[in-house]
Amino acid sequence: MTTLTIDQNKYVCQTGESVLDALLRENVNLAFACKKGTCHSCMIRSTNVTPPQSAQSGLKNTLINQNYFLACQCYPEQDMHLKLPDQSDFYRMGTVVTNELLNRNTILLIIAFEDAFEFNAGQFVNLQRSDGLTRSYSIANVPQQSNTLEFHIRRLPGGKFSEWLHDEVSVGDSIAVSEPGGHCFYLPERHEQGILLVGTGTGLAPLAGILTDALAQGHTGPIHLFHGSREVEDLYRINEMHQLAEQHPNFNYTPCLSGTKIPDGFVMGRVNDIVFSQFTDLKGWRVFLCGHPDMVNQMKKQAFLKGAAIADIYADAFLVAQH
Ligand SMILES: Cc1cc2nc3c(=O)[nH]c(=O)nc-3n(C[C@H](O)[C@H](O)[C@H](O)COP(=O)(O)OP(=O)(O)OC[C@H]3O[C@@H](n4cnc5c(N)ncnc54)[C@H](O)[C@@H]3O)c2cc1C
Structure with a gap:
């Protein structure tokens, strides 16, 4: 004691x-x-x-x-x-400039700052409510002159913070934002290396940032993005990803659905099963895994067993706050 x-x-x-x-x-x-x-x-x-x-x-x-x-x-x-x-030791205030739906249960939240916010695409920050309630959210954009951070936030039924963001936070409101953290980001090296991006739900947020960054930095190796959810209504940015794949021959996008209704253009199954049905050897690949903790932890092990080096596996499990 x-x-x-x-x-x-x-x-x-x-x-x-x-x-x-x-x-x-x-x-x-x-x-x-x-x-x-x-x-x-x-x-x-x-x-x-x-x-x-x-x-x-x-x-x-x-x-x-x-x-x-x-x-x-x-x-x-x-x-x-x-x-x-003190809150001001680690947090700075930003202003909400966008709060709009990306799909039936996910919002796009954009927060603007007066000064530049330094981060690497794919990192996360903590958002804090005035009563101290705090949650982590991944940054979905790349650093840019507009001094904004973009987030994709899924409504968790009964979830304290996500419901507050969905239902009560409006454009013009202030919100406290921590310094960025996490190591799940693209490093501009080994441009010819294969990159595998796998995410479920709002796991697309950090992956979208990483993808945009890698393409902007001239990555030449193949980049494969697998985005999974149960139903098509829970995916988002589908057209944008297809367009990006048309513009960049080295980028490939696979939307995956684990439910029973599978429209044309979508692959049926759990995202990890689909990935490993297409990739049997990940030796030399850089792997990014983001989203549901079960998927991330399972895929981390599988990617290693399929040959990816531990140092080349970057993972952000969207851990739930403990009460
Ligand atoms: C590094 C990191 C990055 C993250 N990035 C994002 C992001 O970009 N976008 C995003 O939407 N979230 C992200 N999260 C998750 C986020 O931090 C919150 O946990 C989430 O928004 C839920 O918070 P809440 O306060 O609404 O729910 P809480 O009030 O914390 O949870 C309410 C209840 O729901 C249960 N619960 C929690 N999750 C689930 C679930 N998936 N299914 C069923 N029940 C559940 C909890 O056990 C709890 O009892 C991230 C988490 C981490 C650690």
Whole structure:
């Protein structure tokens, strides 16, 4: 058992309990989402001791040097004095300039900033509501002069954040946006390498950014995009992807449906089965997997077993926030 001190207040952290769980149990208002060390929304700072190394995994050196750590990954070995970050430490305000439907349950949300927002296409940010509710969303566009970020957000029935974005957020509203995170992005090297992009649902968001970036940077190797959902109404950007495939002979697009009604031009089946019915050897390929965690985790293993190097497999599982 250790003691956590914030300002003058002391909280008990039980053995085997993370700092985040201890603080939430004590009703401390701290932002969090995935609780798996991915989203970084629960980052806080130790002001007395160096945090355990495992709680700083994936943080930038500048943050590590200031003793920032992820509360959800920290099982303290000694008493800690903590400083909760101010929102302005990691968040900046943007203005919603577009909120419109892409399909029956997905919106296109565009947020504009006064100054340039630096990111790599395919990274994600955390969006935060004024009450502190925080969720991660992938960036769907490439950096551009208009200083905007584009998101594809699926309505999850009963989902706190997605329903708020769908139903209550309007053009002109302000929203807090974190710095970008994640390593799922295109690097302009090995231009002739094959690229395999596989996504379900709004997993298309980061893949669209990566695809646009790779084409703009003159990637010459084959690029295959497989986008899957259950019903055709849940896919989107179908025509745009077909047009892109017409413009770029090295780009190939396969929309996949796992339901029973399969219109012409769509392939029937689960996206991973379809991919591996067409690709038996992924040696030398760069693979990007985004969307439903089950699909991503399964395909990660399968891609490795089919020969893709671990360093060439980039994955963003859309983990659900833990309550
Ligand atoms: C790195 C990353 C990137 C992401 N990018 C995107 C993105 O680009 N677009 C996007 O739409 N989402 C994305 N997500 C998911 C997003 O962060 C939220 O988890 C999602 O919007 C649901 O949040 P919510 O508050 O609406 O639902 P919550 O209130 O968090 O969930 C409500 C309930 O629904 C359950 N639930 C959650 N997901 C499902 C599901 N798929 N099916 C059935 N039940 C479910 C939960 O267990 C919970 O009980 C991403 C997640 C991560 C980690």
